[in-house]
Amino acid sequence: MSAPEIFLKPYNPKEQEAEVLALWEKSDYTNPDTCVKRGVTKPDAEAYSIVLPPPNVTGVLHMGSALMVVIEDILIRTARMQGKRTLWLPGLDSAAIATQAKVETDIYKKEKKTRHDLGREELLKRITQFTDESKATIINQLKRMGASLDWSRYAYTIDEARSAAVAEAFVRMYEAGLIYRGDRIVNWDPKGQTTISDDEIVYEERRAKLYTFKYAKDFPIAISTTRPETKVGDTAVAVHPNDERYAQFVGKEYDIVFCDVPIHIKIVADESVEKDFGTGALGVTPAHSITDWEIADRHNLPRPQVINEYAKMTVEGRLKDLKTKDAREAVAAWLKEEKLLEKEEDVPQNISTAERTGGIVEPLPKRQWFVNVNVKFKNQKSKLGNVKPGQEVTLKELMRTAVESGAIKIIPERFEKNYYHWIDNLRDWCISRQIWFGHRIPAWHHEQKCIPKQGRESDVGKCIPLVVRVEKPICQFCDAEYEQDPDVLDTWFSSGLWTFSTLGWPQETSDIKTYHPTSVLETGYDIIFFWVARMILMSGFLVGQVPFRKVLLHGIVRDGQGRKISKSLGNNIDPLDMGEKYGMDAVRMSLIAGMAPGTDSKISEEKVRGYKHFANKIWNITRFVLENANGRGDNAEITRKEDRALIAEAETIAKQVSQHIDTFRLDLAADAIYHFVWHRFADEIIEESKSILKGGGEVADSRRSTLYSLLSTCLKLLHPFMPFVTEAIWKELPHKDAELLMIARWPRYTE
RNA sequence: GGGCGGUUAGCUCAGUGGUAGAGCAAUCGCUUUACACGCGAAAGGUCACAGGUUCGAAUCCUGUACCGCCCACCA
DSSP, X not given: OOOOGGGGSOOOHHXXXXXXXXXXXXXXXXXXXXXXXXXXXXXXXOEEEEEOOOOBTTOOOOHHHHHHHHHHXXXXXXXXXXXXXXXXXXXXXXXXXXXXXXXXXHHHHHHOOOHHHHOHHHHHHHHHHHHHHHHHHHHHHHHHTXXXXXXXXXXXXXXHHHHHHHHHHHHHHHHTTOEEEEEEEEEEETTTTEEEOGGGEEEEEEEEEEEEXXXXXXXXXXXXXXXXXXXXXXXXXXXXXXXXXXXXXXXXXXXXXXXXXXXXXXXXEOXXXXXXXXXXXXXXXXXXXXXXXXXXXXXXXXOOOOBOTTSBBOSSSTTTTOBHHHHHHHHHHHHHHTTOEEEEEEEEEEEEEETTTOOBOEEEEEEEEEEOSSSOEEOOSSOBTTBOTTOEEOXXXXXXXXXXXXXXEEESTTHHHHHHHHHHTOOOEEOEEOOSSSOBOOEEEOOSOOOOOTTOGGGTTOSOSEEEOSSOOBOTTTOOBOEEOSOEEOHHHHHTTHHHHTTTTTSOOHHHHHHOSEEEEEEEGGGIIIIIIHHHHHHHHHTSSOSEEEEEEEOOEEOTTSOBOOTTTTOOOOHHHHHHHHOHHHHHHHHHTTOOTTSOEXXXXXXXXXXXHHHHHHHHHHHHHHHHHTTTTTTSOOOOHHHHHHHHHHHHHHHHHHHHHHTTOHHHHHHHHHHIIIIIIIIIIIHHHHHHHHHOHHHHHHHHHHXXXXXXXXXXXXXXXXXXXXXXXXXTOSSOSSSSGGGSOOOOOOO
């Protein structure tokens, strides 16, 4: 008996992977409809679905996304083999701010032009050009990882269907009173010239000077600040209500000229003031500090803006047009000159910077669009968590109950606490962005003078200046077209719709009925708040369902010593390069091994090499089995008690692997099958078989069948983890229960 | 300031009440006809520290130290 010739040489991943990829692609079994059509999946089989967290369209696949792909592919391949109606839906993300910033930088480098030189339309054309070119790269890389995604359902975050869903979602939320336009203090990024959400801020520790001074010689209270330039915008000094030192001044008002600027200061008492910090008195600058804005709310104070979008002073006098940093020094100098400065100390300070651009965030009052997370609306749909149909609920409560009720499980569980904490501290979500690339807000303005056409003069003044709807309105009095709001939406607004916008919402498609809620959302723990919480919010309100039943979180990928991957360390390991060198199966195993949910994964070239050896081991096991068992197949009867025991042993391994996958311990599952294949099957069972086979007769026949059967079971159990080498072997097997291993039946085991 | 996680063999990590485990590395031996991308053997740990509960603790409780992460932020 002889094995096919390819087994005479060590496993060659490069050769085999290309061949296997072609087989998969041709089969179209990643599409669940095809599986049903060809009888692989029963039409009424339980559905199992995951939407791929869309990688950035302009990106390349790094280890982080590779880890995500591997985890999800293991879950998907297992489910498919278990006979479930399995859908893994791919998509790419336009990554609005990041992509626009990248294209703008490129254009400026090459042509010395800004977006304003090009204009909105031209810039968008350039961005589309850029994304079209780069999207092939990432799609190709996903395929090479072995990701069994259904490309027939591919979605792009700003394609037509998704844009329609976003507009529809916005309108529905607006009509329910969940979206409003308001003047509020927002995080303004002067570098990116846009607002950003609280979650897009990163804190950087810097040294700062804390100045303690009085506004004027005859002002009774000294205050402390690291930003004296903002004090020209002060309208109050706040002290703690119980602070006896200042009680006598509360309610008094003062007119002062501060650094050439006339200001009017009222002394107010407010609980938010710390008695023990600085002088115990806080200069209130409503327009340029979030906490101060809230104090102004409570005491009905005016809120003059003194800094503009370019972080320059807008007041008259010596500070006019100065940048905030220069103005700070100018004010400090003036304070010294006027002998108002009492103290100047060095303090460490966390300053807010914009995650994307690194710009120092300037809190500014601006008219923006917000999602109101605290207003009640009536839950129209079915039961959501503990909220019954018809019951009034806020978005905040909705997000909380989804997890609290157990409708959604977060794995590992400890992240649930983080989730609640985030919700409890959630403020209204600013969703408008002043960039050009993204989903336009479906709000329409007709704020210029409306001159009614002849015969409609009686309607002067009746036209509506702001309309929120999907299609562009035309004024029914003057026939003028409305102008669309220039802002675009926060990228997480559309991402929040992802589980159902990809399935065809707002149409009531059969895909939505079959695959929503999705089974699992698998993503990095770093975006649980950005994304996971918003998906729960959107799906709850718009679809009346949770978006997924389980949230599986993974960590970041580190190098072999546990260090972060960084350019300066030069420790980057490219998953595709590694795959090229050692085979993609080895890369996949390396990412999974030793990684519990929610913890970081470690990868090193040595680790990858180790699993390449494992792939070769399987290859050679197959060679031995085929050389000895070819021709018998797995149909021959297994007669010996010892052999039945071996089969039963494999069954318990199948059980272990299955259970570990069920509980998302992919590391333990991989370890269990690895250990069985190498150290039990190869080292012991095959070794002892050599003499048994030599003996011949019925005993040998039984063992031959057993070996073949064990091999078949091992290949199935290994397939989700190492799809390439197992499929490559499968196609050489003489007897098998499915044309492709990817749709073979998962080994049975008793519970 | 609040919260969370970690600390087990040289390295990376499993193990969550009953005589300490894996992979990799390091050591020794092996032309053993599936595989040197291999096989066999041996070696390696007072499970961070202190106290407590228990017949029994790496495992449960309390505290301490160090490392890491997240959130908030004092103007």
